[in-house]
Amino acid sequence: MKIHKGDDVLVLAGKFRGERAKVEEAMPASHMVVLDGLNIAKRHTKQSGSTMQAGIIDKLMPLHVSNVALWCAGHKGPAKIGLRVVDGAKVRVCRKCGEAL
Numbered sequence: 001m002k003i004h005k006g007d008d009v010l011v012l013a014g015k016f017r018g019e020r021a022k023v024e025e026a027m028p029a030s031h032m033v034v035l036d037g038l039n040i041a042k043r044h045t046k047q048s049g050s051t052m053q054a055g056i057i058d059k060l061m062p063l064h065v066s067n068v069a070l071w072c073a074g075h076k077g078p079a080k081i082g083l084r085v086v087d088g089a090k091v092r093v094c095r096k097c098g099e100a101l
Contacts, residue, residue, distance in 0.1 A: 001028040001065055002081045002092060007101075009068040010078045011038065020071060024060065032062035039063055074099035 047054035069078035
């Protein structure tokens with residue numbers, strides 16, 4: 001998966017299409033990402049023990065990685081990601097402008 005935690009992404013499809021957000025968590029095994037402040041669901045919970053809060057809480061829900069694109073600051077748009085080896089290390093680059101992401 002080419003999108004990592006902390007990346008700035010643009011949502012391409014769904015309810016939040018056109019919005020930009022930071023990736024809070026990346027789950028490569030299931031090809032999902034959790035975005036900061038987007039795709040929030042209401043969860044009705046009952047208190048169990050003394051640690052869990054009861055009531056209606058907001059829960060961040062994951063989006064599929066195919067519905068987001070990495071944001072390129074170089075050309076200020078969504079980027080397709082390519083890989084380039086620089087000094088023996090793989091670097092993600094924008095295929096449109098060639099800038100390192």
